[in-house]
Amino acid sequence: MNAFWIILTGSLVATCCSLLGCYLILRRMAMVGDAISHAVLPGIVIAFLFTGSRESVPMLIGAGLLGVLTTFLIEFFHRYARVQADAAIGVTFTWLFAIGIILISVFAGQVDLDQDCVLYGEIAYVPLDLWITGGGLSLGPRTVWTLAVVTLLIILFIVLGYKELFLTTFDPAYAAAIGISTTVWYYSLMTAVSFTTVASFESVGAILVVALLVAPPATAYLLTDNFKQMLLLSVLAGILASAAGYYLAVWIDGSIAGAIATVTGMEFMLAFLFSPARGILIKRKQLQPVQH
Amino acid sequence: MNEFFEFFSFADANVRYVTLGSVLLAGSSAVVGCFTLLRKRALVGDAVAHAVLPGVCLAFILSGTKNPFILLLGAFITGWISLLTIDFITSRSRIKEDTAIGLVLSVFFGIGIILLTAIQHSGNAAQSGLDKFLFGKAASLVGEDLIAFSLVAVLLLVATLLFYKELTLLCFDQAYAKTIGYPVRALELLLTTLTVFAVVVGIQAVGVVLMAAMLITPAAAARFWTDRLSLMLVLAALIGAFSGVAGAFVSYTAPAMPTGPWIVLIVSMIATLSFAFAPGKGWVSRLLRQRRNKTLILEENLLKLLYQLGEQKQGTLAPHTFQEILERRAIPQKLARTGLRKLGNQGYIEKTPEGWLLTGQGQRRGERVVRLHRLWELYLTQYLHLASDHVHEDAETIEHIITPELEQKLMEELGFPVLDPHSARIP
Amino acid sequence: MILQVENPVVEVHDLTVSYDRKPVLWGIDLTLPAGALVGVIGPNGAGKSTLIKAMMDLLPAGSGYVRIFDKPIGQVRNRISYVPQRESVDWDFPASVFDVVLMGRYGKLGLFKRPRKADKDAAMEALQKVGMQGFANRQISQLSGGQQQRVFLARALAQNADIYFMDEPFAGVDIATETAIIELLRTMREQGKTVIVVHHDLQSATEYFDWVVLLNLRLVASGPTEKILTQQLLEQTYGGKLTVLTKVGELLKKQEFPSRER
Numbered sequence: 010m011n012a013f014w015i016i017l018t019g020s021l022v023a024t025c026c027s028l029l030g031c032y033l034i035l036r037r038m039a040m041v042g043d044a045i046s047h048a049v050l051p052g053i054v055i056a057f058l059f060t061g062s063r064e065s066v067p068m069l070i071g072a073g074l075l076g077v078l079t080t081f082l083i084e085f086f087h088r089y090a091r092v093q094a095d096a097a098i099g100v101t102f103t104w105l106f107a108i109g110i111i112l113i114s115v116f117a118g119q120v121d122l123d124q125d126c127v128l129y130g131e132i133a134y135v136p137l138d139l140w141i142t143g144g145g146l147s148l149g150p151r152t153v154w155t156l157a158v159v160t161l162l163i164i165l166f167i168v169l170g171y172k173e174l175f176l177t178t179f180d181p182a183y184a185a186a187i188g189i190s191t192t193v194w195y196y197s198l199m200t201a202v203s204f205t206t207v208a209s210f211e212s213v214g215a216i217l218v219v220a221l222l223v224a225p226p227a228t229a230y231l232l233t234d235n236f237k238q239m240l241l242l243s244v245l246a247g248i249l250a251s252a253a254g255y256y257l258a259v260w261i262d263g264s265i266a267g268a269i270a271t272v273t274g275m276e277f278m279l280a281f282l283f284s285p286a287r288g289i290l291i292k293r294k295q296l297q298p299v300q301h
Numbered sequence: 302m303n304e305f306f307e308f309f310s311f312a313d314a315n316v317r318y319v320t321l322g323s324v325l326l327a328g329s330s331a332v333v334g335c336f337t338l339l340r341k342r343a344l345v346g347d348a349v350a351h352a353v354l355p356g357v358c359l360a361f362i363l364s365g366t367k368n369p370f371i372l373l374l375g376a377f378i379t380g381w382i383s384l385l386t387i388d389f390i391t392s393r394s395r396i397k398e399d400t401a402i403g404l405v406l407s408v409f410f411g412i413g414i415i416l417l418t419a420i421q422h423s424g425n426a427a428q429s430g431l432d433k434f435l436f437g438k439a440a441s442l443v444g445e446d447l448i449a450f451s452l453v454a455v456l457l458l459v460a461t462l463l464f465y466k467e468l469t470l471l472c473f474d475q476a477y478a479k480t481i482g483y484p485v486r487a488l489e490l491l492l493t494t495l496t497v498f499a500v501v502v503g504i505q506a507v508g509v510v511l512m513a514a515m516l517i518t519p520a521a522a523a524r525f526w527t528d529r530l531s532l533m534l535v536l537a538a539l540i541g542a543f544s545g546v547a548g549a550f551v552s553y554t555a556p557a558m559p560t561g562p563w564i565v566l567i568v569s570m571i572a573t574l575s576f577a578f579a580p581g582k583g584w585v586s587r588l589l590r591q592r593r594n595k596t597l598i599l600e601e602n603l604l605k606l607l608y609q610l611g612e613q614k615q616g617t618l619a620p621h622t623f624q625e626i627l628e629r630r631a632i633p634q635k636l637a638r639t640g641l642r643k644l645g646n647q648g649y650i651e652k653t654p655e656g657w658l659l660t661g662q663g664q665r666r667g668e669r670v671v672r673l674h675r676l677w678e679l680y681l682t683q684y685l686h687l688a689s690d691h692v693h694e695d696a697e698t699i700e701h702i703i704t705p706e707l708e709q710k711l712m713e714e715l716g717f718p719v720l721d722p723h724s725a726r727i728p
Numbered sequence: 729m730i731l732q733v734e735n736p737v738v739e740v741h742d743l744t745v746s747y748d749r750k751p752v753l754w755g756i757d758l759t760l761p762a763g764a765l766v767g768v769i770g771p772n773g774a775g776k777s778t779l780i781k782a783m784m785d786l787l788p789a790g791s792g793y794v795r796i797f798d799k800p801i802g803q804v805r806n807r808i809s810y811v812p813q814r815e816s817v818d819w820d821f822p823a824s825v826f827d828v829v830l831m832g833r834y835g836k837l838g839l840f841k842r843p844r845k846a847d848k849d850a851a852m853e854a855l856q857k858v859g860m861q862g863f864a865n866r867q868i869s870q871l872s873g874g875q876q877q878r879v880f881l882a883r884a885l886a887q888n889a890d891i892y893f894m895d896e897p898f899a900g901v902d903i904a905t906e907t908a909i910i911e912l913l914r915t916m917r918e919q920g921k922t923v924i925v926v927h928h929d930l931q932s933a934t935e936y937f938d939w940v941v942l943l944n945l946r947l948v949a950s951g952p953t954e955k956i957l958t959q960q961l962l963e964q965t966y967g968g969k970l971t972v973l974t975k976v977g978e979l980l981k982k983q984e985f986p987s988r989e990r
Contacts, residue, residue, distance in 0.1 A: 034396075035821060039403035040344050090576040090584045095343040096521040103514035104569035107562035110436065114558050124436060124559060128510065129414045169840050176831050180817045186784050187835035187887065188805035216351075216414065220407035227400050234867035236822045262422045263415035270411020277404060281394060289393050395820045395869075590984050684970055685946035686730060687755045691742050694791065695755055698986065702979050710972055 014136040014150050016252050019269055021156035022209040023247025025163045026221035027229075029202050031240055034226045035178050040095070041080065044102035045199065046206045046218040048079040050109025050127060053210060057120050058112075069155070069207055076203025077196065079105065106215075122211070129266040130214030152212050159208040166201055167240070174198065175236060217266040221247055224273035231280040231287050246276050304554045316553060322447045323506055323545035325454035327515060327564065330503035331541030332461050332534050333495045334516035335523065339472040339530075340492070343517045344399075345387065348406040349500045350512030352383030354413025357434055358420060367430065369449035373501055380497040383409050410509070437508035437548075437561030446505065453502045460495060461534075468492060469530055506545060507561035514565040515541060522572035525579035544568040598701050599632070599640045601670045604649060605700075606630055607659050608667030618664065622656035668728045674700040675721035675728075676711050682722045683715065689722035729961065731951035733761040735798075737891055737922045738783060742792035745775070745782045750981035751790065752778050754946045754973065760939065765917050766924045767937035767953075771966050774944040776926045777813070780893045783924075784810060796891060806835055809889035811880045813896050819868055825879050826864040829855055832886030854886035859908060874905030881909060891922045898927060910936055933957065945973060 033042045052075030056068035079101060086097035113122055140151045148154070167174065177184045177194045185191050206218050213221075229242035254269030261268075282290045311317045337346055353376035360375025361367065383405050390401040417431060461468070470478040471488045479485045496516070503515045523536035548564035577584050606629055610621045627637060641657060644650045649663030659667060677696040681687045687695075703711070712718075721727055736759035743756040753775040760766055768776045781787045783794050785801045796804050809832070832854065833847040843851075855861045858878040863871070871879065877897055884892055898906050913923050913936075927933055933940060933953070940956040942948040942965045949961045979985070 034400040034403075035818070037397050037399050039397075039399040040347075043347075043403050043406065086576060091582065092521055092576060093338065093341065093343070093524075095341060096338055096517050099343050099347060099513050099517035100521055100569060100572055103511050103518065103565050104573075107511055107514070107565035107569065110559060110562040111566060114562075117557075125432070128435065129418075172831075172834050172837070172842070173839070175823075175827075176834055179821050179823060179828070180812065180831070182781075182786060182812045182816055183810055183831070183883075184834075185786050186805075186808060186810035186812075186893070188802075189834065216407055216410050219403060220411055223400055223403035223407060227396055227404055230396065230822065231394060234822045234869060235824065236827070239822045258415065261415065261419050263419035264417075267411045267414030267416075267418060270407055271415055274404070274408030274411065277408070281390065287394060587984055591986075594983065594985055680972065681755065684973070685754055686948065687946075688757060691755060691757055694742070695744070698980075699976060702976065702983060702985055704979070707972060707975055707979075710975075714972060 011136045012255060014153060015132055015265065016255050018132055018135045018150070018153055018156060018212050019251030019255065019265070020248040021153065021160045022205075022213050022217070023221050023225065023251050023269075024244050025156075025160050025205040026209065026218060027225040027243035027247040028163055028167055028240055029198070029205060030222035030226035031229070031236075031243055032174060032178055032198055033202070033222060034230065039223050040098050041083065041199075042202055042222040043219045044083065044098050045076045045079050045202050046210075046215050046222065047102040048105035049073070049076045049203060049206050049210060050106050050215070051075065051112055053207060054109055054112040054116070054120055054122065057122065058116060069204065072207040072210075073200070073204040075105075076206055077200050079203075080196070080199045126211075126214065128214045128216055129264045130210070130212050130217060132212045132265045135212050156208055156212075159204060163201055163205060166197070170194065170197065213266045213269070217270050220270035220273050221250075224270075224277050225250065228273070228277045228280045231277075231284045234286070246273070250276060305550075308550050308553050316549075318447050319549045319553065320546055322451055323549040323564075324542040325451050325545075326502050326506045327519075327541040327545030327548070328538040329454040329457040329541075330499040330512075330515045331519035331523075331537040333457060333492075333499035334520040334541075335530070335534050335537050336461075336468050336472055336492055337496055337516060338520040338524070343521075344402055344513070345384065346496060346500060346516035347513035348387060348402045348409075349380045349383055349497055350504065350509045350516075351406045351413070352409035353377075353380045353497075353500060353504060354434060354509050355379050355409055355416055356413075357431065358413055358416035361420065361431060362416065369446045373449060373453065376501045376504070377497055379409065380500055381493070384493050384497065413509075433508070434504055435508050435510055436559035437504065437506050437511075437564070450502045450505050453498055457495060457498050457502065460491075464488070464491060465531075472530075506548060507564050508559070511561045511565045514568060518565070518568045518572045519544075522568075522575040525575040525582045540568060540571050544571065594701075596640075596643075598698075599636060600644055600649075601666070601701050602630070602632070603637065603640050603644060604659070604663055604667035605670040605674070607650065607657060608664065608671055611659065611664075612671075618659060620653045620656035620658040625656065670700050672728050673703050673708060675725060676708070676715065676718070677703070678721050678723070679715055679718055679727070680711055692722060729949045729951055729955065730758065730947060731955070732759045735762070736760055737762045737797060738924070739795045739798070740783065740792070741794070743782060743794065744790040744792060745778050745787055746790045746980070747778075748981055749984060749986075750977045752945065752977075753782065753943075756792070756947045758941065758947055758950045760922065760924065760941075760950075762922055763917060763920045764922055764939040765913055765937050766922070766939040766941060767927045767933050768924060768941045768943060769927055769930065769933055769965070770943035770948075772928075774965075776928075776943055777895050779941075779943060780895060780924060780926060784808060784893055807890040809884040809887045809892045811884050811892065811894040811897055814873065814876050814880065814899065816895075819871070819876060821868065823868050824864070825855070825860065825866050825868060825871070826851060828868060828879050829864075829882045829886050832883040835887065850888070851882075851886045854882040857885055857912060858882045872902075874901040877901050877905060877909070881912065885912075889921075892916070892924065894923065894925045896926050896928065898925075898929065898932075906932075930957070930962070945970065 033039050049072050052072030056071040060068050083097045083101050086092040087094050110124055113120055113124060135150045135152045138151050140148045140154060142148060173189055173194050176189060177191045181191045209218050225243040225246035228246045229239045232242055233239050250269050250272040254272040255265055257272060258265040258268035282288050308316055337343055356375035356379030357372050360372050364371045387401045387405050390396050391398050467483060467488050475485060500512055503512050507515050519537040519540040522540055523533045526536055527533050544564045544567040547567045548560045551558055551563040552560040580586050606626050607621060610625060611618060645652055649660060649666060651658045651660055674696045677699045678692040681692040681695060682689050718727055738760040740756050740758045744751050745753040768779060770776050782789055794801060829851040830843055833843055833850060855864055858881050860878050860882060897909055916923055934957055937953050940953045941950045942956060942961055944965045948965045949956045
């Protein structure tokens, strides 16, 4: 049963992250995703100090807002202080992450988080924290419920805003010309990334969030030329990695998050080498552009 | 406070070593970071930093010891592989660079984590302390470790000095470097190697997770203080070294604290202050400059108004009341009063019982503004073919910015004109 | 020579556009007639793309205003279409030709609504007009430069707008595509649409456009083609650098001066 809950948790995280990751990598913003996933840490610690729990809605919202603030901060450094774009990202997230780690050390007694957990989570403990109703009925791990709600919200967001997200990602100038606000959709996307990160953080840690934001979408991007298929394939790749990663971790007795990240890397390598259309080891006759 | 003096008296040999080590480590990575920053590849350092973790773990598993040279070697190898992987993925597929960096970073780190946890769970007694690579611990920098890491740091600095000219050219103008026969590819490899080395030594102090900050942040901060590369390198090294010492101090006084985050926090504060307050490029100094421009515009406008009022009265120098000035142009009263007072203090105008009077100096300056205004209007109509009723607003700004050289040039191009497009005399 | 028209479709008034405070377009004043094929012509770096982007309010104006159909741009977005430069997007994007053309309908659809059959028909019809109906399901990464340009054009057509802004639609396309595009533009003109095209080839300009705007940091000329494409005006556009203007622009940037006092 524990294996089931852990794999389910991993799959839910994988679903949210992979879906949003597709937009991030096509917008060339993979590293902004990386930055957000690190930068929410101080928000999580502070929210934890105030609410004293990990699962509360205020904590989710408070920490999620910090993620959005990160994008503003990067934007501010870049636009107003004129720091070079990549440096703005690097400075912002390392700084916020450092604050988070220091807060954890300072409030070690009050905060039930440790430095290592921040990096690779405690997915193995997910099944221990059960949600038990007043009547004594166990409804399964709390984290799964939180993640399920977040996953539903993310899917809803992508379904409802499908065409706007698609257009603003592909051709922002045209979108602006026909009156679709690129700013609104940019920040909506970043908000979604923040909340996903916060919800996933405690179970899988910062690194797995990055791995799932980047690797499954990159794998899918090598396998298909259809955007809807890319979304689906990356979710599949993410879920597969969660399951395979769990068993890999059990086998070598290591961190589950680390193992899942490793498997996403292997998936990418396979696609990179053997993708039917673009694998570098596949000598298939490619459809060449018609040259006039 | 006692600890502070204890630490900075350097009486304890341990403290001396740790301080020296931190300075070398943080300083040398900051120097290399300048080059990666200028090549716009700052985040690549982040990927390398995360990628050294599996190397360290593998080296430990294979050798079974914590010999710093062996761990360094392992770190170096996987760090290098990560850079090659990023280049390979971007050149051989349609994956873009940011995705490749994120991918390599998280996957290598994932592999590192799984190895690290496997080692920890294996119950190997020798393993304790490997996890200090995650967040760094300057205080543990003693004996063999210190010698190894410092040696690499010194090598790094020497190599940077030796190839200073070549690396500079590579960063500023790669294409030009190629045309004049520099081995660009080899230089790229050199910089890559230096980056990996910088990461490998830096992680001892700050750990892999935050290593990116040691490469990026001091360089980004130094960039705000100077445009000269040599000075930028020195500043970045100083900023890095300072935060290194601060980290060592924290590590000394609070052994439970991870050093890395403190170093990063300090260096980030320095960077943020630089972004905000560095003279010239800083945000605040830009705001101040914009404010100064506003004051300049206000003062020159007042002088111009007084001059124009005089013009109406056939150039006689007569005083004008506050009302007269505001009637000609709506300036908020308060602003106008302060402006006039300041101009009075500077000796451009005098207050007489009948109103404000231009001094000789003020007369000349007001005249110049009016002249520039009309010259620019004429320039716009003649060279830009703007209608004469559209040129006024533009001239309202430009009149304040034209330098004497440009003024001379304008006069020449316009053939020393007498009248502006509205047939007003150009003084 | 700057000719103004009565009841213009586009009215640009005293427009200054700056990048980083340095003006790249100075005080543009122009009006364009309805139902014309307008060419915006000038050397590299003259601000041609900047002008049409500023007309669509994609770039902030330092001063002045633009009115289209005698209204502020925000009120007439659904009557405007834009064909960006081909290089402005990533053609490796996972999308089919049909996906891209269908984007032309997004503006009219509004939030949360999915394209209906009518939209799909309109997209297909637009593809037919550019002779690409056979490519509907082709991935955009597999198109040649000319085909990419046609797809962009089809997207604009699917929008069925009244005024079209096109940024270098003839750049890097084959002869067949160029001919097809110009035929299409002429048909659009006959239907009373206004098409504003950024163009860099002087020779074909005489043949293609009935109104020409000559640009080089400032407006040099605007009017019917035969009156504008004269030796003298072209020399003014392409020759003689305005050193004073450039220097003042750089000073504005360096001193961080506002482009208008308030």
